[in-house]
Amino acid sequence: MLLDEEELERMQKRFPYPRFSRAEYERRYNNIRKLMREQKLDCLLIVGGSAAYGRLWFNFRYVTNMMGKAEMANYCFFPKEGEPAVIVRPGHSLAGGMLARSAVRNVIVGTPNVLTAIVNEIKERGYDKGRVGIVEYDPYTSIPKNHWDLFVAQLPQAEFVFTTKEFIAMRLLKSPEEIQALEKSAEFGDAGIRAMQERVTPGMTEGEVFGIVHEAVMKAGGEMGMIQLGSCSMLDPDINDQRPRPVERVIGDRDIINNELGIFYNGYEAQCGKPVVTGEPTAEYKEMFELALEGYQRMVPTLSAGKSSADSVEAAKFILDTDYEFYGGFLQGMLGANPRHEPQIGFDRAQSAEDRFLYGDDGRLVYQVGHVFTLQMHIVDKKHSKGLFLGDFFAIEENGPRCLNRFPPELVRTRS
Numbered sequence: 001m002l003l004d005e006e007e008l009e010r011m012q013k014r015f016p017y018p019r020f021s022r023a024e025y026e027r028r029y030n031n032i033r034k035l036m037r038e039q040k041l042d043c044l045l046i047v048g049g050s051a052a053y054g055r056l057w058f059n060f061r062y063v064t065n066m067m068g069k070a071e072m073a074n075y076c077f078f079p080k081e082g083e084p085a086v087i088v089r090p091g092h093s094l095a096g097g098m099l100a101r102s103a104v105r106n107v108i109v110g111t112p113n114v115l116t117a118i119v120n121e122i123k124e125r126g127y128d129k130g131r132v133g134i135v136e137y138d139p140y141t142s143i144p145k146n147h148w149d150l151f152v153a154q155l156p157q158a159e160f161v162f163t164t165k166e167f168i169a170m171r172l173l174k175s176p177e178e179i180q181a182l183e184k185s186a187e188f189g190d191a192g193i194r195a196m197q198e199r200v201t202p203g204m205t206e207g208e209v210f211g212i213v214h215e216a217v218m219k220a221g222g223e224m225g226m227i228q229l230g231s232c233s234m235l236d237p238d239i240n241d242q243r244p245r246p247v248e249r250v251i252g253d254r255d256i257i258n259n260e261l262g263i264f265y266n267g268y269e270a271q272c273g274k275p276v277v278t279g280e281p282t283a284e285y286k287e288m289f290e291l292a293l294e295g296y297q298r299m300v301p302t303l304s305a306g307k308s309s310a311d312s313v314e315a316a317k318f319i320l321d322t323d324y325e326f327y328g329g330f331l332q333g334m335l336g337a338n339p340r341h342e343p344q345i346g347f348d349r350a351q352s353a354e355d356r357f358l359y360g361d362d363g364r365l366v367y368q369v370g371h372v373f374t375l376q377m378h379i380v381d382k383k384h385s386k387g388l389f390l391g392d393f394f395a396i397e398e399n400g401p402r403c404l405n406r407f408p409p410e411l412v413r414t415r416s
Contacts, residue, residue: 183404193273235282253278277413308366329347333372
């Protein structure tokens, strides 16, 4: 069905979801068509679904502005000529509150099911002997096997080509409108941390702390996204990481609450985290924070156009002369695109081939204006028995790196 422009405008007024400009979608579609010409593709199938905190919708949303309610796999059909279409199941996907998101007027109702509708569309367009590109959830998380089996069985003369890496590489440099969306996401992360600073008190349960953050970010206007917290006593620490679910634990009067927040705004996620403490931090946690802050301050100047991942790795090597180490990578890129944040830069990724499609022949990623990163200093002891997390979101701009978070990088003392 073709959504009537006046009806779509009425639904959008009733359900005022954030939207990108028409010019932004024209930019995206032009880039997608350029990619398709380079790959000699007749059409793209871009999958989206509900998992990984909702990140599985990100490529689908990039093209359509839509997301589902609980579906594991809806598709956008993007032909080499003509307008793209969303292919959805009958039912709640067709409700006004769902359709109001759409930047795509052409909606194909999957009767009897989504997969058969895709096959029929490909046949009707005459692409059943052509090249069909598939954009997966991310380069290492593919479409369901039964979908693949049906496609190759029903379209035996079509050539199916996975183009996920090329699609993600196309998305790597962010436009000004995308940066604005990431700024809103960063604002919501700051709101969550500020709420912990102002409202957390000893005697609360860990679940109440989760509730405080959820309430603050939703009131600020964020979508639900990634909220990870983990608490322990600083006097007898027993955690090195944060978790997506609370445990039955009461916050003490000398606790640390590590946190990592990625609150979505219109399909974009800027992560951040600040260690929150109740009472005076111990000497050991002060030392870990000083190391985290030193790493943060060494890393920021490397996030400039013309510098590279090699510069960032070199800046992090100071940690090798301490009693601590980094837990995971220290730069995460491409947030708001896929469940796996690409590229990831860190000692643990130095020999990895996963990000090679984003790097040059010399094994480096050279930074450009439009690159974005979560800079995260996750410091742990050698036994991985205790840890501290400090992180903010940065955009690389003409004048250098710009932090999109406003809450300062500090060891946050609660006010109660």
